[in-house]
Structure formats: C-alpha cells, structure tokens
Amino acid sequence: xxxLYVNNDGAGFADYVSIAENTTVEQFFAIKxxxxxxxxxxxxxxxxxxxxxxxxxxxxxxxxxxRKIEGAF
Amino acid sequence: xxxxKNLIRIANHIQDALVKLKAEQYQEGINQFASxxxxxxxxNDNRNKLGKVVSCHWYASAQCFRSRxxxxxxxxxxxxxKNKQLLDVSENNIPKLSVLVAELKQLQADCGDxxxxxxxxxxxxxxxxxxxxxxxxxxxxxxxELNKLSELHKDSPYYCIALEPNPATTDESVTHPHVSNEKLxxxxxxxxxxxxxxxxxxxxxxxxxxxxxxxYNLDSPYISLSDWDGTPCYDCGYTMDRENCYYCSFCDRxxxxxxxxxxxLCDETVCLGCGGQCPHCEELACPNCISSxxxxxxxxxxxxxxxxxxPNCIEERKSExxxxxxxNTETEKPGDQSQPxxxxxxxxxxx
Numbered sequence: 001x002x003x004l005y006v007n008n009d010g011a012g013f014a015d016y017v018s019i020a021e022n023t024t025v026e027q028f029f030a031i032k033x034x035x036x037x038x039x040x041x042x043x044x045x046x047x048x049x050x051x052x053x054x055x056x057x058x059x060x061x062x063x064x065x066x067r068k069i070e071g072a073f
Numbered sequence: 074x075x076x077x078k079n080l081i082r083i084a085n086h087i088q089d090a091l092v093k094l095k096a097e098q099y100q101e102g103i104n105q106f107a108s109x110x111x112x113x114x115x116x117n118d119n120r121n122k123l124g125k126v127v128s129c130h131w132y133a134s135a136q137c138f139r140s141r142x143x144x145x146x147x148x149x150x151x152x153x154x155k156n157k158q159l160l161d162v163s164e165n166n167i168p169k170l171s172v173l174v175a176e177l178k179q180l181q182a183d184c185g186d187x188x189x190x191x192x193x194x195x196x197x198x199x200x201x202x203x204x205x206x207x208x209x210x211x212x213x214x215x216x217x218e219l220n221k222l223s224e225l226h227k228d229s230p231y232y233c234i235a236l237e238p239n240p241a242t243t244d245e246s247v248t249h250p251h252v253s254n255e256k257l258x259x260x261x262x263x264x265x266x267x268x269x270x271x272x273x274x275x276x277x278x279x280x281x282x283x284x285x286x287x288x289y290n291l292d293s294p295y296i297s298l299s300d301w302d303g304t305p306c307y308d309c310g311y312t313m314d315r316e317n318c319y320y321c322s323f324c325d326r327x328x329x330x331x332x333x334x335x336x337x338l339c340d341e342t343v344c345l346g347c348g349g350q351c352p353h354c355e356e357l358a359c360p361n362c363i364s365s366x367x368x369x370x371x372x373x374x375x376x377x378x379x380x381x382x383x384p385n386c387i388e389e390r391k392s393e394x395x396x397x398x399x400x401n402t403e404t405e406k407p408g409d410q411s412q413p414x415x416x417x418x419x420x421x422x423x424x
Binding site: 011067069073 | 175261274286287293
C-alpha cells in the first residue's frame with residue numbers, strides 16, 4: 001500500500017512510500033521518526049489531525065511537522 | 074461559492090509564481106551548463122596551442138599552456154560536480170489548482186484570517202501573540218510575497234512583521250530573537266522551508282515559520298532574551314539590567330559600573346567622560362565640583378581651591394610674600410659673602 005509522506009523535519013521532503021496494511025499513524029511515526037517523540041510533532045492525515053490509532057489507507061497524505069524549530073541569527 | 078472562486082483566484086496567482094520559480098531554476102541550470110561548456114572550449118583551445126608550441130620546440134611557452142590546462146581541469150571538475158548536483162535535484166511538479174485550493178483552505182482552518190493582497194500579490198497570516206521566556210513579543214504577521222518567490226534561492230520571499238513590537242532595547246530592528254529587519258533567520262528549518270515553498274505546500278511553510286517564531290534557540294539569537302530589556306552602556310555597549318545601570322545627569326546617558334563613578338565631593342553619579350580628576354588631590358570630581366584657578370586657569374576640584382586659587386598658585390604667592398622679607402634680611406647683611414645666590418638676576422631683552 002502506498003501513501004504520500006510529507007516530512008518537514010530536517011531537509012524536508014514529500015514522496016510516496018510503501019507501508020504494510022493496517023499500519024496505524026502511531027506505528028508509522030515510530031518507523032519513520034525513530035528516537036523522536038510524537039508530542040513534539042504536528043501529525044496530520046489528509047490535512048486533518050487524527051487519533052494515534054487511525055489506520056492508514058491507500059493514497060493517504062501524512063504530514064509530520066516539528067512544533068519547535070530552532071532559528072538562528 | 075464566492076469564497077471558492079476567490080480561493081481559486083489566489084491559487085492561480087500561486088501557481089503562476091511557482092511556474093516562474095521553475096523557469097528561474099532552469100535558467101540557473103542553463104547558466105551553469107554554459108560555464109561548463111565554455112571551460113571545455115578553453116581547454117580544447119589550450120590543448121591545440123600546446124601542440125603547436127611543442128612542435129616548434131618552444132618549451133617555455135609549452136610550460137605556460139600546461140599550467141593553463143591544469144587550471145582548466147580544476148575548474149571543469151568543480152563545474153562538473155555542480156552541474157551534476159543540479160541534475161540530481163528531484164523534479165518538483167507544479168501542484169494542480171485543486172491542491173493549492175486545498176492548501177489555502179487548510180491555511181484558513183489553521184490560521185483563521187488569511188489575507189491576500191491582490192495589488193501587492195502577497196499572502197499574509199497572523200500568528201497568536203508570542204511570548205518567550207516571559208517576554209511578550211506580540212503577534213507577528215507572516216507576509217509571503219509571491220512576486221519574490223522566483224528568487225527563492227537568492228533571497229527570502231517573506232517577512233515577519235511584529236504587530237505589537239517589543240523590540241530589544243539595544244536594537245529596534247530586532248523584534249524577536251531570530252528576526253532582524255523583518256527577516257527571519259530560519260536556522261534548522263531553512264532547507265525544509267524552501268522545499269515546502271518549491272512544492273507549493275503553503276500550509277507547511279506557514280506552520281514551520283510559526284514553529285520557529287515560537288521557539289527560542291539560546292545558542293544563536295540576534296539578541297539574547299536575557300539582554301532583551303537591558304540598557305546598553307553608552308560607552309562600552311555592555312547590556313545592563315535596570316538595577317545595574319548608572320545615569321550620568323551631566324550628559325544624560327546611561328553607563329555600566331565600569332564606565333561610571335561618583336564625585337568624591339558631592340557623591341553625584343558621573344561618567345568617566347564628564348568627570349575629571351583633580352591634578353592635586355587626584356580624586357574624581359563632577360563638572361559642578363571642578364573649577365579653574367583664577368590665577369593660572371588650571372582645572373582643580375573645589376576642595377583644593379582656596380579663595381579661587383589652586384595649590385600651586387597659593388604656594389607661589391606664599392613664596393613671593395616670603396621673598397621680600399629675605400631680600401630685606403640680605404640688605405641688612407651686605408658684608409656676608411658666604412651666602413649662596415638664591416635668585417638669578419632677571420634679564421630683560423630690550424626691543
């Protein structure tokens with residue numbers, strides 16, 4: 001199953017990725033964002049906030065955006 | 074219905090801007106390829122010339138052409154790498170109008186008021202009031218200029234404008250630890266922000282800007298929040314908090330502890346520029362407690378002045394008063410030749 005994954009962490013990218021059937025948002029986050037806390041990110045599916053047990057479907061658009069980004073000078 | 078039409082119109086403007094950005098990126102690639110091919114041409118020319126001079130046994134010239142070829146090869150390897158990087162960048166398709174409309178709808182849902190200025194071709198959203206480390210910085214307007222989007226890789230196409238500015242005391246252009254002259258320094262978010270803009274993901278763009286504005290990176294701010302409300306020392310520029318700030322009433326400026334002192338006569342705070350050291354007692358005195366000697370005009374503190382005279386002049390007067398007495402005693406003893414001469418005769422040059 002393929003979904004669109006938009007990651008705004010680091011360099012940022014948007015690409016289609018393959019995932020297993022019945023993967024929840026929580027599991028997807030754990031796979032893609034290892035060592036990161038979900039609370040530090042704004043996670044959306046199809047532009048809407050969802051619960052952690054939401055099961056991803058074919059063609060879903062998952063966006064992960066950090067809540068805190070360090071600026072500089 | 075009207076609202077939808079309006080969003081489609083805005084989406085159309087965004088799409089035009091993204092088309093221009095793409096054209097600009099291609100143009101940049103073409104310019105890079107042109108430099109590469111021109112270097113190749115130069116290399117070929119030098120190779121031909123080298124062949125000719127070698128056939129004539131002009132080895133001094135041959136060495137010169139060999140150096141030129143070596144430099145060309147260095148430039149070519151650099152340009153080759155740069156061109157390869159440009160070619161390897163994944164192609165961003167310009168998003169469809171429906172995708173851009175969805176972006177705008179999400180933006181409206183997330184940020185409430187989204188303002189599109191048709192004349193200036195800008196999209197603006199306003200953040201919630203921002204407070205970092207108990208310092209209120211107020212709400213910010215993030216204004217994206219679509220006309221500048223095509224110059225994304227040369228200049229930032231957006232501004233962060235403080236709506237209720239509480240700038241740093243030391244620099245009014247710094248309205249946020251990471252904003253100077255309305256330009257945000259993106260730090261860690263720099264690449265992701267550009268990627269989002271290139272792909273027309275406006276909602277992600279505005280969300281990331283808000284994330285930066287709501288975060289304080291104490292390792293690299295324009296001005297640290299601990300110095301935000303401080304007062305700069307007029308002399309050395311050191312930022313002081315209100316309690317450690319010394320006001321000089323003579324020049325009407327604030328100074329730090331190092332650059333200020335107090336008058337030893339009246340205890341008034343005085344900066345080192347306004348205060349002066351009395352040359353006689355060597356104590357610091359304020360302009361009110363310093364005066365000049367009526368006789369020699371030398372500066373002196375009031376404590377050292379006596380009847381308007383500095384200690385030197387007082388001393389001089391005393392010795393002048395004593396001299397006639399001495400002269401009198403000398404005239405009384407004309408026969409005494411053993412006394413050394415204490416005063417040289419005054420010589421006056423006529424004319």
